[in-house]
Amino acid sequence: MKKYNHTTYAILGILTTECRTGYAIKQLIDRSLNHFWKISYGQIYPTLKLIVEDELATVQTLSEEGKPERNEYSLTAKGIEVLKNWLEAPIEQIPVERNEVLLKLFFGRHQSKENSLLHLDNYKHKLVESYQVYQNIEEVIISNQQNNEDVTYWLFTLDYGKRVTKAAIEWCEATTNYFYKEDHHG
Structure with a gap:
């Protein structure tokens, strides 16, 4: 085929x-x-x-x-x-994320800590916006589509987006905290 x-x-x-x-x-x-x-x-x-x-x-x-x-x-x-x-058919590959923040942070030794923190802060703001969008979509789906058979599956994909975004926000916070701790101990 x-x-x-x-x-x-x-x-x-x-x-x-x-x-x-x-x-x-x-x-x-x-x-x-x-x-x-x-x-x-x-x-x-x-x-x-x-x-x-x-x-x-x-x-x-x-x-x-x-x-x-x-x-x-x-x-x-x-x-x-x-x-x-x-x-x-089986899934061919696990997705590989192209993430500019990670790429810039990987070479972070060559930029100021302030700049790394700025990247993290911007990224976190975008993630928080995405999370809000997912929540809004979820509310719309739940309120408009009670009897649509697709809804359960749409909510699964939305839940994935919410969980991944939440984990990324937590990662931003943990990484930011590391830089601040380093400043106080260094």
């Missing part, structure tokens, strides 16, 4: 939800997937074209009075099978 890139599988997965147009897919990516899997918007339409060509989905052009025409995509049986096969 033909192998596709992860963006293709992500879009096949999105088509199992109520999101059926390019615009709706973009919105779902913005609201959720981009927090753990970056997808560039430039990939959405070429990917939709590919999955229609490969008969993984069908496309229907809908026109409403006074509104621009829009294409609505629906998975075919073949599309569902391709998605299921990918979902059931």
Whole structure:
């Protein structure tokens, strides 16, 4: 069976939800997937074209009075099978994080402690903002989607984001404390 890139599988997965147009897919990516899997918007339409060509989905052009025409995509049986096969295949690798703070800290001996502390402080602020975003998303999901079968799984991925972010905030605090202790003892 033909192998596709992860963006293709992500879009096949999105088509199992109520999101059926390019615009709706973009919105779902913005609201959720981009927090753990970056997808560039430039990939959405070429990917939709590919999955229609490969008969993984069908496309229907809908026109409403006074509104621009829009294409609505629906998975075919073949599309569902391709998605299921990918979902059931073992995970290929543990993700490798590209983290600029860690990279700069790794070479921290060559910059001032003040600068290292500044990087840590900025990073911590961004993490706190992310954590807040996750909490807001969680509230929205819980209040809007009581009976959607996907909700439990969406909350699992959100919980991962919250826990990892919380651990990173704690790491920032511990590392910052180390620098302050060193100042008092050194």
